[in-house]
Amino acid sequence: MRNIFFIALHDIRHQMRQGATLLWVFVMPPIFFFFIGTVTGGFSSGTSGTGTTPIVVVADAPGFVQNQIDLRLRDNNFSPEWREQTTDSSMEGQELDRPPRVLTFSNQISDLLLAGKKVSASYATAASSLTRDYESIRIQRALYTVLADVAVAKAQSGNTLSAQSLETVNATPRIWQLEVSPAGKRLEIPSGFEQTVPGILVMFTLLVLLTSGATMLTTERIQGLLRRLASAPISRSEIVAGKWGGRMVLAAAQIGIAILFGTLLFKMNWGPDLVMVLVVLGAWAAFCASAGLLLGSVAGTEGQAAGLGVLCANLFAALGGCWWPIEITPDWMQFLQKLLPTGWTMDALHKLISFEAGALSVLPNIVALLVASIIVGVFAIRRFRYD
Numbered sequence: 001m002r003n004i005f006f007i008a009l010h011d012i013r014h015q016m017r018q019g020a021t022l023l024w025v026f027v028m029p030p031i032f033f034f035f036i037g038t039v040t041g042g043f044s045s046g047t048s049g050t051g052t053t054p055i056v057v058v059a060d061a062p063g064f065v066q067n068q069i070d071l072r073l074r075d076n077n078f079s080p081e082w083r084e085q086t087t088d089s090s091m092e093g094q095e096l097d098r099p100p101r102v103l104t105f106s107n108q109i110s111d112l113l114l115a116g117k118k119v120s121a122s123y124a125t126a127a128s129s130l131t132r133d134y135e136s137i138r139i140q141r142a143l144y145t146v147l148a149d150v151a152v153a154k155a156q157s158g159n160t161l162s163a164q165s166l167e168t169v170n171a172t173p174r175i176w177q178l179e180v181s182p183a184g185k186r187l188e189i190p191s192g193f194e195q196t197v198p199g200i201l202v203m204f205t206l207l208v209l210l211t212s213g214a215t216m217l218t219t220e221r222i223q224g225l226l227r228r229l230a231s232a233p234i235s236r237s238e239i240v241a242g243k244w245g246g247r248m249v250l251a252a253a254q255i256g257i258a259i260l261f262g263t264l265l266f267k268m269n270w271g272p273d274l275v276m277v278l279v280v281l282g283a284w285a286a287f288c289a290s291a292g293l294l295l296g297s298v299a300g301t302e303g304q305a306a307g308l309g310v311l312c313a314n315l316f317a318a319l320g321g322c323w324w325p326i327e328i329t330p331d332w333m334q335f336l337q338k339l340l341p342t343g344w345t346m347d348a349l350h351k352l353i354s355f356e357a358g359a360l361s362v363l364p365n366i367v368a369l370l371v372a373s374i375i376v377g378v379f380a381i382r383r384f385r386y387d
Contacts, residue, residue, distance in 0.1 A: 003239075007234075007238070007241075007242025008249060012249045012250055015213075015246070024211075025208060029204055030265055033193060033262060033265070033266055034266070036196045036200065053078050053101065054081065055073065055078045055099075055101040056099040057082045057083070058085060058102060059084070059104070059106070061108045063108065063110025068166050072146050073139075075145070102124045102125075104123075105120070106118075106120045113150060123135075153166050153168070198353065199322035199323060199324075202317070202320070202322050206313045206317065206342065207313035208254050209250065209251055209289060209309075210295055210308070213247045213288075213296065214293075214299060214308075215296070215299075215302045215306050217243060217292075217305075219302055222302075226385075226386040226387065227386050230386045240381050243384075244289050244377065245289075248286060255281050255284075270353060272356060277352050279366060280362055283369035284341070284345045286370065287341050287369050289373075294379055295308060297383040317342055319340055319343070320340045320342025321342070341368075344368050344372075348362040348365035
């Protein structure tokens with residue numbers, strides 16, 4: 001054990017003296033946290049399962065249909081505020097405080113419907129990306145429901161549309177019911193830093209171990225340092241265990257620094273099961289250490305190790321859900337995530353942090369990571385060579 005600890009300590013001390021390692025361990029994580037977390041911060045703005053989204057509805061003399069539109073907007077988690085068209089000439093040339101969401105209808109909606117004429121509606125929002133699309137879907141769902149209500153009201157009342165016929169439709173029990181329930185105890189949809197910090201943490205741990213961890217072993221073999229160890233009174237198993245231990249310490253340092261930055265600078269909430277989060281990340285660190293040792297054993301040059309490390313880390317991160325919520329990706333990517341160690345890790349972290357599913361829910365993920373670590377470690381041992 002003494003020789004194992006000696007080799008591991010020497011490796012981690014050597015790694016921490018490398019400028020590239022220090023850059024990727026201490027500097028790049030908070031930069032990526034800030035940049036990607038800020039960019040994706042609006043992904044779920046206004047999409048939470050709690051509360052409603054304020055919206056301004058502009059229409060002159062909407063008539064009795066206003067109540068039906070208002071009802072369906074509220075059913076879709078909007079909080080409508082009705083206004084008439086602004087025609088005050090005294091406001092011309094002034095900067096108006098435009099509301100963030102505006103739904104505009106044709107004037108005299110009820111009269112147009114009674115006359116069988118077309119009613120126009122347009123929606124403008126200041127939201128971006130997925131939030132805008134989500135709001136548009138809810139608006140369309142509300143308006144198409146109103147259209148269906150109007151059609152049913154006319155059919156039931158002999159082609160006569162009125163406030164009373166719409167109230168009758170509303171009072172009629174629905175034959176089909178859609179039951180919606182949250183996926184976990186937490187009702188607030190994670191976005192921004194809550195998605196970015198765990199994802200970038202997982203990606204950077206793999207990236208550092210597949211680049212710095214692998215290139216160091218390749219360099220030692222090329223420079224003949226491993227041959228010197230072979231001539232020392234140290235067994236091959238002790239050398240391999242020491243090399244793995246050094247990479248495990250490097251992975252733990254990467255995870256610890258990322259957790260510290262995420263908590264202090266970006267107010268990351270790690271959920272009620274922080275201990276199990278650390279266990280998951282410990283299993284992930286073990287896999288990354290084994291992967292770094294394997295890549296360093298099979299790579300012929302430092303360039304090969306670094307290039308393959310960057311390629312594999314980014315590919316596994318993208319397909320494993322580190323860059324974006326896996327739920328927004330195509331079905332084939334969601335299936336592929338279940339086959340990747342990055343996917344197992346992100347799934348476990350989301351269970352603990354985003355859904356608060358409980359500590360026992362991630363036991364299969366931890367077992368899968370540990371088994372993968374052992375399998376990759378066995379391949380690394382078999383491919384380990386001194387020259």
